[in-house]
Amino acid sequence: MTRWKVSVDKKVCISSAMCVAIAPGRFVLDGQQRSGPVEADIDPDEDVRDAAASCPSEAISLVDADTGQPVDLD
Amino acid sequence: MTVDSSPVKFTPALPGQPAADIRAISGDRPVFRAELPDGRIVWLVSGYENVRQVMIDQRFSRALAVAPGQARPGVEMFAAGSINGMDPPEHTRLRKLVASAFTVRRVEALRPRVASIVGELIDAMLDRPQPADLVTGFSLPLPAQVICEMLGVPAADLERFHAWSDAIIGDWQRDSDEIMTALAELYGYFGALIGIRRARPADDLMSALIAARDDADRLSEEELTAMCCALLIAGHETTANSINLSLLLLSDHPGEMAKLRADPGLIPGAVEELLRCGRLGTLPPARVTREDVAIGRVVIPAGERVIPLIGAANKDPSVFSDPGRFDVNRGAASHLSFGAGVHHCLGAQLARVELQEAFRGLIGRLPGLRLAVPASELEFKPGMVIHSLRELPVRWGEP
Numbered sequence: 001m002t003r004w005k006v007s008v009d010k011k012v013c014i015s016s017a018m019c020v021a022i023a024p025g026r027f028v029l030d031g032q033q034r035s036g037p038v039e040a041d042i043d044p045d046e047d048v049r050d051a052a053a054s055c056p057s058e059a060i061s062l063v064d065a066d067t068g069q070p071v072d073l074d
Numbered sequence: 075m076t077v078d079s080s081p082v083k084f085t086p087a088l089p090g091q092p093a094a095d096i097r098a099i100s101g102d103r104p105v106f107r108a109e110l111p112d113g114r115i116v117w118l119v120s121g122y123e124n125v126r127q128v129m130i131d132q133r134f135s136r137a138l139a140v141a142p143g144q145a146r147p148g149v150e151m152f153a154a155g156s157i158n159g160m161d162p163p164e165h166t167r168l169r170k171l172v173a174s175a176f177t178v179r180r181v182e183a184l185r186p187r188v189a190s191i192v193g194e195l196i197d198a199m200l201d202r203p204q205p206a207d208l209v210t211g212f213s214l215p216l217p218a219q220v221i222c223e224m225l226g227v228p229a230a231d232l233e234r235f236h237a238w239s240d241a242i243i244g245d246w247q248r249d250s251d252e253i254m255t256a257l258a259e260l261y262g263y264f265g266a267l268i269g270i271r272r273a274r275p276a277d278d279l280m281s282a283l284i285a286a287r288d289d290a291d292r293l294s295e296e297e298l299t300a301m302c303c304a305l306l307i308a309g310h311e312t313t314a315n316s317i318n319l320s321l322l323l324l325s326d327h328p329g330e331m332a333k334l335r336a337d338p339g340l341i342p343g344a345v346e347e348l349l350r351c352g353r354l355g356t357l358p359p360a361r362v363t364r365e366d367v368a369i370g371r372v373v374i375p376a377g378e379r380v381i382p383l384i385g386a387a388n389k390d391p392s393v394f395s396d397p398g399r400f401d402v403n404r405g406a407a408s409h410l411s412f413g414a415g416v417h418h419c420l421g422a423q424l425a426r427v428e429l430q431e432a433f434r435g436l437i438g439r440l441p442g443l444r445l446a447v448p449a450s451e452l453e454f455k456p457g458m459v460i461h462s463l464r465e466l467p468v469r470w471g472e473p
Contacts, residue, residue: 017126021130021414
C-alpha cells in the first residue's frame with residue numbers, strides 16, 4: 001500500500017489557511033498562523049492532494065513515501 | 075448560552091468615515107445578531123480567531139448564502155455563478171484550474187511587467203499638467219491592464235468593463251434592472267470572446283481554461299464564462315481602490331510616507347499594514363450555517379446568515395498591539411484582508427505585487443505626491459459594495 005509524506009515549508013507559507021479548510025484534520029496552523037501537517041505520514045488522500053494543488057504559495061510538498069517521487073497533483 | 079433575541083441595528087460606516095465601533099455597538103459581545111440597512115437579520119462576528127473560524131470552517135457555507143432566492147441582484151448574484159459563491163467540492167474543482175496562474179512564484183514572474191506598466195503610466199502622468207486624476211491615470215488602468223494581459227482580453231475594451239463592473243459590484247440600493255443588464259452584457263461579451271479564442275488559442279489564461287473545458291471536460295461552458303467574468307471583475311476594481319485608499323492613508327501619515335521614501339525596502343511591509351488598516355468594502359461576504367455551530371460560547375443555529383467582520387479582526391488588540399496605530403514597520407502578524415480558507419483571495423499575490431510596484435513607482439518618481447483637494451471633498455460612488463472613488467486629484471513636486 002502506497003503511503004504519502006506530507007510537509008509544509010513554513011518559510012513559504014502565507015497563512016491563507018486554504019489547506020486547513022480543504023483538508024480538515026490534515027493540516028493545523030501554529031501560533032504564527034503557519035501551516036503544518038497533523039500527521040506527516042499518511043495514506044493517499046484526495047483532500048490532501050487538493051490542498052497541495054490549491055496552495056497559493058506551493059508550500060505543501062507531497063511525495064510517495066517509498067520512491068520519494070512527487071505525487072501528481074492533478 | 076442563551077441568546078437575546080432583539081437584533082442590534084447596524085449600518086456600516088460610509089466610505090471615508092471611520093469604521094463603526096463594533097465593541098460599543100455589540101456591548102462587547104464577539105458574536106451578536108444585527109439588522110442591516112437592507113433589512114436582513116445576520117450574525118456579526120468579530121475577534122481575530124472567531125472571524126478566521128467563520129472563513130475556514132466548512133460548516134459556514136458560501137453557496138447557501140447566495141443560493142437562488144437568497145442572492146440579491148448585484149454582487150451576490152454575480153458571486154452565485156462564480157467560485158466565490160461555491161463550496162467544496164465544486165469550488166475546489168474550479169479553483170484548481172486557475173490556482174496555478176496566481177501562485178507566489180507565477181506572480182513574481184509577472185513583477186517586471188507590472189513594474190513596466192507602472193513606469194509607462196507615471197511617464198504619461200508626468201507629461202500632463204497637474205493636478206492629475208490618479209483613478210483614471212494610474213490606479214484603475216494598472217490592475218486592469220495586468221488582468222487583461224493575463225486573461226487575454228483586449229485592453230481596448232477596458233472602458234466597457236468599468237461601466238459593467240460598477241453596476242455589478244453595486245449593493246442593495248441599486249436598480250436591479252441596471253445590474254441584470256450589466257451582468258447579461260458582460261456574460262455576452264465573454265461568450266463572444268471565448269468563441270474567438272477557441273478558434274485562435276493564445277498563451278493566456280482564457281485559452282488555458284478553454285483547453286481545460288474542451289480537452290479534459292473539467293468545467294462546463296457556463297462555468298468557463300463565469301470564471302472569466304469573475305477574474306476580470308475581481309481583478310481590477312479591488313486593487314484600484316486599494317491603491318487609492320492606501321494613498322489616502324499615507325497622506326494622513328506623512329511621517330510614515332517619508333520612511334518609505336527614505337527606504338523603499340520598507341514598501342512590502344507597508345503594503346501589508348495598508349491592507350490591514352484599509353477599509354476597502356462595506357461588509358465582507360456572508361456565510362450561512364449548514365448546522366448549529368458554536369463560536370466560543372455562542373451557538374448559531376443552522377440556516378442563519380453570518381458575516382465575519384474582517385476589519386474588526388484586523389484591529390483585534392490581542393493580535394495587533396496598539397491596533398489603531400498605522401505603522402509601516404509593524405511586521406509579523408497576518409491580517410485577514412484577503413480572507414482565509416478556501417475563499418482566500420485568488421489574486422492576493424497579484425494584488426500585493428501590484429500595490430508594491432505601484433507605491434515603489436509613485437513614491438520613487440513623484441516626490442511630494444499629495445492630494446490636490448482636501449480629503450473631505452473626495453467623492454465615493456454611491457451604492458457599491460466597495461469604496462470606490464470617483465476621482466483622486468493629486469499633485470507632486472515642490473508645494
